[in-house]
Amino acid sequence: MPSLLRIAGLNTYYGPLQVLKGVSLHVDEGEIVTLLGANGAGKTTALNSICGLVPPRSGTIEYDGRDVTRARPESIVGRGLTQVPEGRQIFGELSVRDNLTMGAYLRLRRGEKREVAADMARMLEMFPILGERINKRAGTLSGGQQQMLAIGRALMSRPRMLLLDEPSMGLAPLIVKDILQAVAALRENDGTTVLLVEQNAAASLKIADRGYVIETGRIVLEGSSTELMRDREVRRAYLGKDYDEI
Ligand SMILES: Nc1ncnc2c1ncn2[C@@H]1O[C@H](COP(=O)(O)OP(=O)(O)OP(=O)(O)O)[C@@H](O)[C@H]1O
Ligand SMILES: [Mg+2]
Structure with missing residues (x-):
């Protein structure tokens, strides 16, 4: 089955500053995939590239079997790909x-x-x-x-696919749980496909099927949520636990 979203080799810049360095990932229909990374790693830039807000200088974005690399933001939303921006922006x-x-x-x-x-x-x-x-x-x-x-x-x-940019930011753990449960229910009930950007790996890996880790604009790790939860580097950097505790 082809992926609903597939990005390959994205290089995205702000002026002379290269933020994304050959980013590739894919999300299959009905999956919840998380993109984990620290402050400034390039998570929002990745979502903005996908949505057409900050088009990549090179690389390709395929959505629903079509090349949307240079598509305008409005036409991308029209095809059912919708972003929930960082900081809510209501x-x-x-x-x-x-x-x-x-x-x-x-x-x-x-x-x-x-x-x-x-x-x-x-x-x-x-x-x-x-x-x-x-x-x-x-x-x-x-x-x-x-x-x-x-x-x-x-x-x-x-939307057929939702891009969520750090929905847990600034919220108490119980509220984070409610919100991510609502996202999981959306996939369960409507089959909505989700790309979930988070720094909160503990929360997002609970509802995600798979994940990627981005560091300074590069994907450095990918795997199933179970694999990532067990990964020493993920535990050290994102779960706040020393690997000796495993
Ligand atoms: N509009 C912009 N102009 C110039 N540089 C930018 C712009 N937006 C982001 N950057 C830089 O690009 C890099 C990646 O930023 P980005 O916002 O994608 O990171 P992020 O992973 O979403 O971080 P956070 O978790 O803080 O939201 C950072 O170094 C940031 O300073
Ligand atoms: Mg961000």
């Missing part, structure tokens, strides 16, 4: 409802009003707290609720 002055509606912008433009309304109802079942706050300004929500809103907004575009 519209704090707008209501929760309006934030969710923005996620369905392309669908509303295509006239899918009824389907969008049905998805809004489903979203509020998935995250009931958003329903309780539906008319409140999004800026008044807690960090965890804002992350749910950011995911909910992305889901309103009906």
Whole structure:
């Protein structure tokens, strides 16, 4: 079976600064794959390259069997590949409802009003707290609720594949667990494919099937979640445990 997303040999720059150095990875349909790395390793740059926001200078990005290396961000979202950006980036002055509606912008433009309304109802079942706050300004929500809103907004575009950029950032462990369980449930119930960028390896490896480790723009390790959890270097660098404890 061909992969849903396959990137090969990506070299991405900001001006003269090369951030991605030959990054290759793939995500099969229905998989949850995590991309682990420390601050500044190039995780967000990888997602922004995939989404067309920071196109690579060389290398290829294939999604759903097509070359989308030079595709515009809007056309990539239109094909069902949606990013939940780092730091949520919700519209704090707008209501929760309006934030969710923005996620369905392309669908509303295509006239899918009824389907969008049905998805809004489903979203509020998935995250009931958003329903309780539906008319409140999004800026008044807690960090965890804002992350749910950011995911909910992305889901309103009906993605076949979600790119999640550090959803656990700044959240208490119990909230992280809730949010990642919601992501796992999405894959279970809807078959949504997920690429999950995280520094929190302990949390992300629990729901991921496989993972990659990126260091200063290069993939240095890949394997099943079980393999990565057992890996000495992963344990030392990302799980905060000395390998002697294994
Ligand atoms: N817009 C930009 N212009 C110039 N350099 C940038 C820009 N964005 C990121 N960088 C640099 O590129 C490198 C990779 O950054 P990136 O944001 O991809 O890392 P990251 O793995 O997502 O880190 P974090 O975990 O902190 O989010 C860093 O050295 C960063 O300073
Ligand atoms: Mg980042």
